[in-house]
Amino acid sequence: MAVTSWIRPAPYDASAASLTEHAHAIGEVMAGHGRLWLGPFDPPAQLPAGFEDAALVVPTSGSTGAAKAVALSRQALLASQDATASLIGHGYWLPLLPPTHIAGVQVIARAHRTAQVLGLDGPALPRPLPDLRGHFDSTAFVALAEPALAQAQEAGLPALTSLVPTQLTRVVTGATGADARARAVLRRFTAVLVGGAATPQEVLARARGQRIAVRTTYGSSETAGGCVYDGTALPGVRLRIDGADAEGAGRLLVSSPTLALGYLFADGSSEAIGTELATSDLTSLDAEGALSVLGRADDVIITGGRKVLPQDVERAIDRSLMLRGLVRSAVVVGVPDAEWGQRVEALVTLEAGVEPAEAASLVRSALRTTEVPSFMIPKRVHVVQELPLLGIGKIDRSAARRVATDLTDPAGG
Known part of the structure; x- marks a missing residue:
């Protein structure tokens, strides 16, 4: 990538203007016109060797407490987006997550990828982008989702969105009339990705019983977001267990075209990931290769x-x-x-x-x-x-x- 300067949006405040600024910056990355820095510290004056292709830098939560960021190439982002689309299709995305971490970034980036693949005149996102400053509840969700669904239908595209478990739980377990209406609206989405943390099985069962097309995702900043959907690895993703105990549980290792280049640190140092990511997750694989996440090994x-x-x-x-x-x-x-x-x-x-x-x-x-x-x-x-x-x-x-x-x-x- 010839561009060496970084796009650095103003701090995200959940307003429509802030979301629009971030969406534009993500679009520049998707078009190959810029690099986006969302890291928790200032970017280095020069990228370390092996990080020259970094197009997106996002914060990550490490167990050591030291601030660090994950650097991803545009190729890794595209691989992730296309693998996801092979499962749920290219569609119209309703962004409900902050575009400051990989899950929220990828919602918007997938909408830009939809436009690239289908030849649209702009990203497959609500116009105008919504204001997300209010408290998320069923009433707020309906107000955000209904216009997006109408625009998706007009564009002839499937409606897609991504939630964290807390958001999904509020919608599927609520007992008010507003909650019932929200569930009816959520049913109209072709896929509802849920990740970011473990989702209670009871919540997933209730959502599926309500005919909501929820898809669980497993992934991290290092894998450019979800790389395992409903326990099954996306195309090109390979999983293996290291140091399995008598019950088959061990640390998960991931090989994937979506892997990040590595980590950048505030002191200017770096750490490459290589061809296989050693996660901190304690997991098991069944005979069919379905992944179960038991928890973090460090926990x-x-x-x-x-x-x-x-x-x-x-x-x-x-x-x-x-x-x-x-x-x-x-x-x-x-x-x-x-x-x-x-x-x-x-x-x-x-x-x-x-x-x-x-x-x-x-x-x-x-x-x-x-x-x-x-x-x-x-x-x-x-x-x-x-x-x-x-x-x-x-x-x-x-x-x-x-x-x-x-x-x-x-x-x-």
Whole structure:
């Protein structure tokens, strides 16, 4: 790419003007006319060797706490977009995610790719682009989606969108008339991608039971977004498990034409990814090659020599009938413990009107009625106003671990 300067939009504020500026910048990348920098620090004066083809730089959440960014080539972006289109087709995209991370960028980039492939006079996006500053709920979704659906129909294109699990959950589990209307609108989309974090199986089952064409995605900034849809790798993507245990679970390795060039750091250093990405995800593959993500290998809690996958405990909390209508969300972490090495603890947010003083004992009592072994039941449960988040709806487990370490909750002991 001959262009060496970077396009740097003003900080994203979710307004229509801000979304339009970002969409234009993404279009420049897709046309091969510019490089887009969305990294969490200033770009280097000169790209390191091996990064000369970088066309897009996005922030990523590392476990070390050091700011880093992922550099992607235009070729990797195109490979991702075309692989996705081979599954769900080129279509008209409703952007509902911030275009500051790979998932939101790719929604807009796919709309530009639709225009390139089909010869349209502009990206297959709503005109004008929506204002996303308001709180996302069913009423807001309907107001955004209905005009987009009308424009997609007029263009003769399938309507597509992407949500994070929290957004999908609000629509499919709501009990109001506005929620029912939102579900009817969401059914009109040819595909609804959901990723960014684990989606509760109950939510997916309800969505599919409501005839919503939800497609789960697995991927990261390093893979240019989703590279596995509904457990199946996209064309050209190869998965393998490293260091599998007796149950077949191990760290996931990914080879793909969508892989990033590597990482850039604030101090000017870099780290190439190469031809295979070693993820931090603990996964398994069944006999047909379908992927199951069990959690992040780095998040495994070792307590008294026993291994605890926090997601197993979180799913048990989410599925507990005793906690339905009481606990809104939960994250399970390990905190240092002199006797056990690590101690299992939980942060929970509550539904309106629930008494915090009773929540800790209720969570522990409810888990005792499940198949969760006693050593996996949190020793302490801390009630917080909000769970710490990073990216677009992902739980910040490092921050949650710090919160749990700093808090003392006598009711949870």
